[in-house]
Amino acid sequence: MNLCLRPRILKTSLISNLCRFSTTAPEITEQSEPVFIDTDDALAREAEIEKKRNKSRLSEAHYNTIHGRKPYETPKCIAHLTVKYNRKMYGKYGSASGVNPSLCWPSKEDIQEKLEYEAVAYPFTIKEMMETAAKKKRDAQLAIEKREQELAVKFEKLAIWKKELQDRIAKKAAEVQAAKAKKERLVEEVRRHFGFKLDPRDERFQEMLAKREKEQKKQEKQARKEARENKMIAQIQQKSLNIDAN
Structure with a gap:
């Protein structure tokens, strides 16, 4: 570009910029009227903006x-x-x-209702409740002492009870052994009755065994009856002797 043309170009650019920022409106000589803002609308807009700011979706x-x-x-x-x-x-x-x-x-109604509730729920005074608690404590202590005494007495009798238990066990074992021996004797009697070896499961053997058992029970019953009669007679005779002695 020719250097002699540069001032002319700069002058033309400056004039165009001045024209762009200029205005053709008449000059304002009077002050414009005041603008009033509606407060409710402003608050509503602010609330709407605040609502849009909430991105949590809560x-x-x-x-x-x-x-x-x-x-x-x-x-x-x-x-x-x-x-x-x-x-x-x-x-x-x-x-x-x-x-x-x-x-x-x-309120007065609440206070009255509370007083009525406490009168029903807690009818006793503090002194009465303390006395009741003390009595319960004494009763519990007496119950514990009584239980301990009972356990002490039972512990002293433990040796006697153990001996009684052992005697009952021995008696039961003796009864079982006696029943077993009696059964064996009856079986042997049935075998001698037939005079030959017979299977115990045989029907004839079972019939004869049942018959022998029935006879044995009858004899034992009769023996017990006679023993009771002899005992009664002995008691009567003893009473007679005591009466005569007096």
């Missing part, structure tokens, strides 16, 4: 709870109108909950 209650605020600004159900719920909100969020602190004090 419900309103959960979102407020996480950020340390009251779950619901307005009641959503009947439970939110109860005194218990409002006391809970005030206890957790304080004055930020918007709850009147006077709700935290019990």
Whole structure:
């Protein structure tokens, strides 16, 4: 490019820029009227912006709870109108909950109901309850001492009981042995009756064995009867002797 043409190009560019930033509107000589902003619309826009900022997709209650605020600004159900719920909100969020602190004090009806409940649930005075507890403690101690005494007495009798148990076991063993010996004697008598060797499972052998057992039981019964009669006679004679001696 010819160097003599450069000043002309720069001058032309400067003029074009000045024309681009200039305006053809008439000059403002008077101050424009004041603009009033609607506060409700601004708050609504701010709330809408805040709502759009919430990308967690949590419900309103959960979102407020996480950020340390009251779950619901307005009641959503009947439970939110109860005194218990409002006391809970005030206890957790304080004055930020918007709850009147006077709700935290019990009413006259609540106090009366509490007094009636305590009168039924706790009818005794502290002194009476202490006396009852002391009596239960004494009774429990007496029961323990009584149990210990019974165990001591039974422990002293343990040797006697062991001997009695051993005697009963020996008696039972002797009875079993006697029954076994009696059975063997009956079997031997049946064998001698036939005079030849016969299988004990044979029907004739079983019939004869049953017959012998029946006869044996009859003889034992008769022997026991005679023993009782002899015992009674002896007792009667003893009584007669005692009467004559007197």
